[in-house]
Amino acid sequence: MGGPDEGRGGRADAGPVNADQMIAEARKAFFVMFGFLAIVWLVQLANYADDYAFSRDYGLVSDDIGTLPDILSAPFLHWSWAHIESNSGPLFVFGFLAAYRGVVRFLGLSLLVATTSGLVVWFFERGHVETVGASGLIFGYFGYVVVRGIFDRHLIDTLIGVVMAASFAYMLTVAVPGTPGVSWLGHLGGLIGGLAGAWLFRDRRPRPLPPTRSDGGGGAPARRAPNPDPTNPRADLHKELGDLGLL
Incomplete structure (x- = not known):
């Protein structure tokens, strides 16, 4: 890439900060999901002890307007230990x-997915079926992860989406x-809901162009970071590749 002094005062300082922010968000995401699963399992314990009365009383029933608030509790x-184990x-x-x-964006996504999943069941399910379970959230998160990188124009997230789509396509x-x-x-x-959330919660912040690099000396000519033409439809991809040191 360059000498030890290359990019000081510029992008070299920004890189570790971004990495630290990403690690901090990943740590928060881990604890949020751990806490969410803990709550789901504690609810299951109480539900099981009461002969699944919670599922009967707070499940979503199609065409029953009184159960619409249960979109958020369902x-x-x-309904069983096998049910929760397969979802966890x-x-x-x-x-x-x-x-x-x-995490804040994730909470908004979760609310959106729970709502769309519940409303589709409430409007279109036949026979007044009681519906509970986290599988609607799972499919929402899956759809979001698969297409998020495309809407955010983020190479790493796009690659994650491709891998998840290839590995879990059978879920569809x-x-x-x-x-x-x-x-x-x-x-x-x-x-x-997950696909819609990827669009609604997409990253709208403009991406700054990388600064000019300098080796700080008078020897070899300074190497400049890739500066793609913003009118080029592949400009964001080029920038991602440049950030990874592949251009």
Whole structure:
């Protein structure tokens, strides 16, 4: 890349700060998801001890206007230990990936996903079925993680999205009709909310162009950081590659 004095007072100072901020947000995301899972499991313990009365009393029932507020409580409830166990791993993984860029944004996303998932169930489910479970959130976080990098124009998040999409594409099979005993409408509603959230909560801050680098000496010519043409549709990709030292 360059000599030990290269970029002092410029980008070299900014890099560690950004890395520290990212680590701090990732740490907060970890504890937020750990706390969320702890609450879900504590609720499950109380629910089980009361013969799943919480699921019956606070689950979302389609076409029942009195249960509309339960859109926010249903994701915390489950019908069995197998139900909560199958949801816990994906919930933590996708939740962490959705939250590590910013916990406040993640909380807004969670509210949006819970609402879209619940409303799709409430409007379109037939037979007054009681629906509970965190799977709507899981599908929302999944959709958000897959496309967030595209809307934010962030290379690393785009690569994460590609890997997650390739690794967990099979999940989409339970977001379409045909899987018995599964609220595919809740999954579909959550997925819609996650995709919408990636757009609504996208990073709107303008990205500064990297400064000119100087080696501080009179020897070899100074190397300049990539300065892409802002009119080039690949300018952001070039900048990301430059930040990674690949240009």
